[in-house]
Amino acid sequence: MKILLRGDNVEITQAMKEHAEGKIAKLDKYIEDKETTANILVKIRGFSHKVEVTIPLKKYILRAEETQENFYSAIDVVIDKLERQIRKNKTRLEQRYYHETKDTSFIKEYKEEEQKIVKRKKIEIKPMDEEEAVLQLELLGHQFYLYKDADSNKPTIIYKRKEGNYGIIESE
Structure with a gap:
């Protein structure tokens, strides 16, 4: 390489x-x-x-x-x-x-146990602004929070970055 x-x-x-x-x-x-x-x-x-x-x-x-x-x-x-x-x-x-x-040549052979999805949740995505989403994220103590952006009405994820600030992932 x-x-x-x-x-x-x-x-x-x-x-x-x-x-x-x-x-x-x-x-x-x-x-x-x-x-x-x-x-x-x-x-x-x-x-x-x-x-x-x-x-x-x-x-x-x-x-x-x-x-x-x-x-x-x-x-x-x-x-x-x-x-x-x-x-x-x-x-x-x-x-x-x-x-x-049918081409997996980009990875060599390796045996690993199968990963399973062990939990599934259904949530109501509420419309809110970024400040309210940050507050919800902090109150819940999670690393990320999914909400509906009040302005665009699209699903948006806010997440906590390593340095302590926040990032936003917006859907198109």
Whole structure:
């Protein structure tokens, strides 16, 4: 796999590049296409290093990020996250795309127990504005909240981001 390592407010050293290459090599056993490029972005904010890794494959995109005190521990955690994503979703992806293309060569063979949906809820989606949705999210203590935007009348998701701010996903 090819690696594109970039830094935002940080100079990428040879040691960082070699460490990243060594860690990314762990994922080669799962990815068939050796022309795939892993995009790694390193950012320094204050005293922490944030590492974002994005790997575009044929049928989906692998992505993980982690913030740690140093680059080396952040890249280690990110690669572990990506490996878990691949193993967890391999069977699900094969079943989904088998009927469409019968081509699952983008992921090597891996046996994993089947994931099950263990809970299902039906909720009434109430119209509200963003401020009320934030309040509901905080009152419930959830990571996300589904509501109907009062202005657009469309389903919208508000979610809590790692840094404590909020994000919104709007449907079209």
